[in-house]
Amino acid sequence: MINNWHVPRNKRKLYPVVDILSAFALQNLGDVWSSDINRQLDFEAILEEKGLKRPGPRRDRRGGGARTYESWLYALGLIFIDTESKQTRLTLVGEELINGSPPVPLMTNQLMKFQYPSPYSKRPRVRIHERFKIRPFRFLLRLLTDERLSEPSNRNFFGTSAIAIKKEGQKTTRKINANPYLNKREIGVIVSVEAENESEECYEYIVKRILEFRKYGYDILPPDFEKAFPSSTTGHRTKEKTIDALESNANVLINFLEYTQLIVRLTSSSPIFIPQDMIEVVKQIINDGSDLRKLDTRREFWQENFQRSFGLPPGMNRDNRTFREESVSENKVIERIIKNEFLALAREEPIDKVTADLIQHLGLKTGIPKQIISSTLNKFNVDTFGIFETKFIDMAFSGRELAEEFELATLEVFKKLGFNVRHIGNLGRNPDIWIESQDGFTGIIDNKAYRKFSIGHEHELKMINTYIPKYKESDEAFSFYMYISGGFSKNINRQLRNIYEQTGIAGCCITVYDLMRLLRLHQKKPISHAKLIEIFQSNLLLDTRHLANM
Numbered sequence: 001m002i003n004n005w006h007v008p009r010n011k012r013k014l015y016p017v018v019d020i021l022s023a024f025a026l027q028n029l030g031d032v033w034s035s036d037i038n039r040q041l042d043f044e045a046i047l048e049e050k051g052l053k054r055p056g057p058r059r060d061r062r063g064g065g066a067r068t069y070e071s072w073l074y075a076l077g078l079i080f081i082d083t084e085s086k087q088t089r090l091t092l093v094g095e096e097l098i099n100g101s102p103p104v105p106l107m108t109n110q111l112m113k114f115q116y117p118s119p120y121s122k123r124p125r126v127r128i129h130e131r132f133k134i135r136p137f138r139f140l141l142r143l144l145t146d147e148r149l150s151e152p153s154n155r156n157f158f159g160t161s162a163i164a165i166k167k168e169g170q171k172t173t174r175k176i177n178a179n180p181y182l183n184k185r186e187i188g189v190i191v192s193v194e195a196e197n198e199s200e201e202c203y204e205y206i207v208k209r210i211l212e213f214r215k216y217g218y219d220i221l222p223p224d225f226e227k228a229f230p231s232s233t234t235g236h237r238t239k240e241k242t243i244d245a246l247e248s249n250a251n252v253l254i255n256f257l258e259y260t261q262l263i264v265r266l267t268s269s270s271p272i273f274i275p276q277d278m279i280e281v282v283k284q285i286i287n288d289g290s291d292l293r294k295l296d297t298r299r300e301f302w303q304e305n306f307q308r309s310f311g312l313p314p315g316m317n318r319d320n321r322t323f324r325e326e327s328v329s330e331n332k333v334i335e336r337i338i339k340n341e342f343l344a345l346a347r348e349e350p351i352d353k354v355t356a357d358l359i360q361h362l363g364l365k366t367g368i369p370k371q372i373i374s375s376t377l378n379k380f381n382v383d384t385f386g387i388f389e390t391k392f393i394d395m396a397f398s399g400r401e402l403a404e405e406f407e408l409a410t411l412e413v414f415k416k417l418g419f420n421v422r423h424i425g426n427l428g429r430n431p432d433i434w435i436e437s438q439d440g441f442t443g444i445i446d447n448k449a450y451r452k453f454s455i456g457h458e459h460e461l462k463m464i465n466t467y468i469p470k471y472k473e474s475d476e477a478f479s480f481y482m483y484i485s486g487g488f489s490k491n492i493n494r495q496l497r498n499i500y501e502q503t504g505i506a507g508c509c510i511t512v513y514d515l516m517r518l519l520r521l522h523q524k525k526p527i528s529h530a531k532l533i534e535i536f537q538s539n540l541l542l543d544t545r546h547l548a549n550m
Contacts, residue, residue: 001127002232004246005116005136005192005253008075010068012252014107014259015394018387020069021078021090022098022343023047026336028088040066075120077110080307082323083300091311092319098339101313102386108260109314111137112285117295118310119303127232133197133292137257140182140191142286144263144274148207149180181271184254186210188247189221193229198292218243258397259390266452266487268399334368338376341365343387349412350388352523354378385523388412389516396486396512398449407432407447410484413515414445417522418529431467431481437529443480443536444471453509454489460499468503480536481507484515488541496539506537517547 011020023046028039043066070088073079078094081087090098093106115135121128143149182191190213195206212220222228226242237245254272257263262282265272274282293309296302308319341362345351351358354377362377363370388409395406407425414421414435425432425447433445444467446459455463463481471478481499488509489495500506510518521527535542 001129003129003193003229004249005132005134005195006121006126006128006249007114007252007256008068008072009249009252010065011072013255013394015390016347017073017076017078017107018097018103019344019347020047021073021094022340024070024073024079025090025094025098026333026340040070043069071120071123071126074123074307075114075118076107077113077307077310080304080311083304085323087323089323091308092316092321093311093313096313098343100343100380100387103390104259104261104386106313108262110310111256111260113290113293113310115292118293119295119306122297131196134195135198135292136192136195136253138286139195139198139203140187140253140257141262141274141282142203143182143191143206143210144180144272145279145282145286146180146207149182149210150178179273181273182210183271184247184250184269186213187253188250189213189218189225189243192246192250192253259394261393264451264487268397268451270451334372335376337366338362338368338373339380342377342380346387347391348388348409350385350416350519352385352416385516385520392516393486393512396447396449396484397451400449403447403449406449410445410447410515413519416519417532418526429466429470434471436477437533439529439533440477441479441529441533442471442475442477443482444478445482445484448483448485450485450487452487452489453483453485454492455483455495455499460495463499464502468499468505472503472505479505480533481505482536483507483509485509485511487511492541493539496541500539506539508536508538508540508542510542514543514547518542521547 011017024043027043027046047066047069070079073094078091078097079088080091082089093110097103097106113135114137116128116132117130120126121132190209191206194209196202209220221239226237226239229242229246230236231242231245254263254265257272258265262274262278262285263272264275293306295306299305312319342351345358345361354374359370359373359377362368362373366373392406392409392413395402395409398406404425407423411421411423411433414433418438420436422434423432424430424434431444431446433447434442435445436442446463446467448459468481488511492509496507496509518527
């Protein structure tokens with residue numbers, strides 16, 4: 001039995017959810033999943049082929065790896081098991097996801113409804129303790145709106161993002177992060193093990209315990225802490241390993257919540273908090289008057305009924321679909337194959353229209369005639385930008401892990417903006433991307449997969465002494481540089497002006513969020529390169545204020 005909040009950890013982030021669900025739906029269309037080991041092993045092979053699962057020898061030849069992916073989709077309310085036929089089917093929200101609806105609002109809705117108890121929490125291989133009657137992600141958001149939790153740790157467990165100290169002569173001033181915040185330590189060893197329900201009594205108790213933890217740290221944990229929270233697979237473990245496991249699990253909870261864009265953290269080890277522009281959105285969510293779903297395990301259809309209800313999109317009250325007469329036609333299989341490959345491609349690049357090249361690509365991948373692909377895609381109304389955006393944003397916060405993928409994805413964005421582009425980051429002593437406008441101007445882009453990038457001394461020297469001089473001397477059309485990152489420091493505009501003063505070349509910075517906003521604006525109404533070059537030479541961090549006049 002698992003005695004703490006828990007979610008499947010085979011995928012620690014949510015951005016590949018559409019691809020995995022699409023692959024699962026295609027591979028299990030009209031069949032029974034649970035007892036077919038060959039089908040499960042085939043599903044693993046599909047995930048590896050599409051880069052959704054790390055390839056390698058499978059230690060579990062009984063399909064255990066594939067079942068963890070099924071459990072992930074089941075826990076999120078995207079699939080259910082038909083009680084009578086035993087076939088695994090998509091919930092309505094699962095159908096919307098693979099039919100191209102924007103994934104972030106749908107998955108945000110799912111996480112806000114995610115609860116214990118549930119059919120997932122009662123699965124034999126999961127068995128989360130029955131003391132938990134709570135919606136964990138919603139509970140975390142409520143904590144993040146509590147001003148009492150803006151109080152920093154006296155022992156500074158949470159780094160300089162929580163407390164910044166500045167000495168002025170003999171006087172020391174302390175700057176406190178004004179946002180309520182939580183750290184994975186607090187979530188791991190306090191919230192995820194002690195928050196059992198959504199009562200006021202429980203909530204107040206958790207706030208008190210978090211504040212105690214900030215004062216005294218791990219000393220407030222019971223002496224036999226590890227005995228209460230054993231491993232679900234190996235049983236008893238040391239206190240240190242128990243704490244590590246709980247904090248690792250908390251990090252997955254944070255990753256899931258980050259997908260909603262309702263919270264942020266400055267580095268992978270920083271506390272999480274709600275950005276100012278999302279506070280009202282969060283308050284509306286946590287005060288919507290909803291409650292936990294009832295779970296009556298005495299009824300024959302309890303699992304199916306719960307999952308269908310859990311998997312309802314916003315605004316829908318019932319899932320009235322019947323499947324008894326459903327037959328899987330060849331046309332339906334072909335349509336799913338085309339959609340599956342299309343969604344996989346949409347994860348790698350923003351697709352705004354059906355082109356001959358796109359149809360050619362899908363034809364080569366699937367072997368399906370081009371006219372069938374064309375007619376299928378013309379009926380497939382998909383928010384491909386939303387699918388691409390979720391991965392693009394995740395890459396921008398990944399550090400070195402997905403740095404090259406981030407550069408290549410940025411390449412695709414600027415192609416859609418009409419630029420000629422070239423990836424040069426692998427050539428050494430170069431920025432990441434060279435771009436050329438239709439008007440003949442050229443520029444360079446340096447991607448920084450950081451949550452909060454600052455042009456520190458090393459980065460400044462590279463730009464001033466290496467990158468700009470190289471292109472200034474060799475390219476008469478060279479006229480700007482750009483940094484793209486997940487976020488930027490408050491003094492970034494001053495740093496940009498300093499580079500301009502020393503080189504005579506103007507530049508800008510833009511977050512991945514605003515770059516995607518720029519691309520969406522361009523798709524609605526093409527923006528001239530003359531206008532784009534003008535803002536690229538602004539020596540400013542570009543944001544919604546600058547994009548509003550595009």
